[in-house]
Amino acid sequence: MIPPHAERSAMLIDLRKTDKLIDLWLDEDCNYFDLTAKIMVDDDAVASFAMNAREPVVLAGLPVAERIFRRLDPECRFEASARDGDRIPAGTAFATITGNAQALLTAERVALNLVQRLSGIAGVTAEYVREIEGTGAFLVDTRKTTPGLRMLEKYAVTCGGGRNHRLGLDNGIMLKDNHIAVAGSITAAVARAKAQAPVLCKIEVECDRLDQVREALEAGADVIMLDNMANDEMRAAVAMVAGRVPLECSGGVRLETIRAKAETGVDFISVGRITQSAPCVDIGLDEA
Known part of the structure; x- marks a missing residue:
């Protein structure tokens, strides 16, 4: 099948x-x-x-x-x-x-x-x-691929039933902590990205605290990444966002922990191990 x-x-x-x-x-x-x-x-x-x-x-x-x-x-x-x-x-x-x-x-x-x-x-x-069947969450890959083999390794992820995240840096905007630090705030970073991004390009913001999730939501982020958050914090983020934008769980996900993370209600779970350590x-x- x-x-x-x-x-x-x-x-x-x-x-x-x-x-x-x-x-x-x-x-x-x-x-x-x-x-x-x-x-x-x-x-x-x-x-x-x-x-x-x-x-x-x-x-x-x-x-x-x-x-x-x-x-x-x-x-x-x-x-x-x-x-x-x-x-x-x-x-x-x-x-x-x-x-x-x-x-x-x-x-x-x-x-x-x-x-x-x-x-x-x-x-x-x-x-x-x-492991996450029935939770509603989708497994997605990362850019942690073998140099020169990204196209093929991401293809292999889809053969196993996973989905692709960004294929490369030009496929979407990911605002990480260093980008936010340079911009001065999440609000400023999202505003700058929206002003210059291609019209069909999504903007994702990496957050490791609930106050950042609230700011990213209010700033108009298209996707919010919950980076290395505890499961209780992710459940709180899911309740706060209430389905207005997709939430991605990322950081330290293992086979034995992914089910519990999926059950918090997040939409996507990104796992570097599926390409990096297979x-x-x-x-x-x-x-x-």
């Missing part, structure tokens, strides 16, 4: 843009040529390999893996029995690749690294999403 946001997650990734990344990854792993494959495999040899889940996974990155293999063998046949967002049981082969043996073996590690990393993020995201899953490429 594909998570509710996975169907539209394909719109949040431009596969064309991955070609530059793929070239960098292949150059890193294969400088001049794959010495082992060149020595051991005939130039015209054809082989079939299957991608296998060696543990339960939530799949992410398969279209990019296909593109990696096709980068070295444009004529290879890539047949997938699953889609990104699917839950794959351990021991399941979910894709078969047939083509030039040298090319497929050279592309193997890069393709596996990518799918293992993204599926790890999708799996951890799915765990957090399950382990890679075990996926192999075996002879089909």
Whole structure:
């Protein structure tokens, strides 16, 4: 079953843009040529390999893996029995690749690294999403991503059922404590942002005290972040705001604490761990 946001997650990734990344990854792993494959495999040899889940996974990155293999063998046949967002049981082969043996073996590690990393993020995201089911709160990601992989890691979050926060600094205005200090106050910071922001751009204000929440609300913030607040304080903030603007909970959120935070009534919970600390899953490429 594909998570509710996975169907539209394909719109949040431009596969064309991955070609530059793929070239960098292949150059890193294969400088001049794959010495082992060149020595051991005939130039015209054809082989079939299957991608296998060696543990339960939530799949992410398969279209990019296909593109990696096709980068070295444009004529290879890539047949997938699953889609990104699917839950794959351990021991399941979910894709078969047939083509030039040298090319497929050279592309193997890069393709596996990518799918293992993204599926790890999708799996951890799915765990957090399950923890807050029925609360009304949505899990969102952060900008705590691997340099160069943000587009793909945020895509993986959507494959696991999470939602994206800002994709980058140009996607919205986030007024943090240092911005507010420079402006002089929350009121002044919001006023300055509203005067110059693009008309469809939202303004979020980071608050760590209830008096700041009140000021941000009165100043006209579009979203208010409750930063590292205790659960009782967040409940008070929810009561104060009374649904007038969305509230985001952020800071130190763990799998074992997220349910209680969601039950305070906040609308969004941002978690850096789903991208920053997700382990890679075990996926192999075996002879089909």
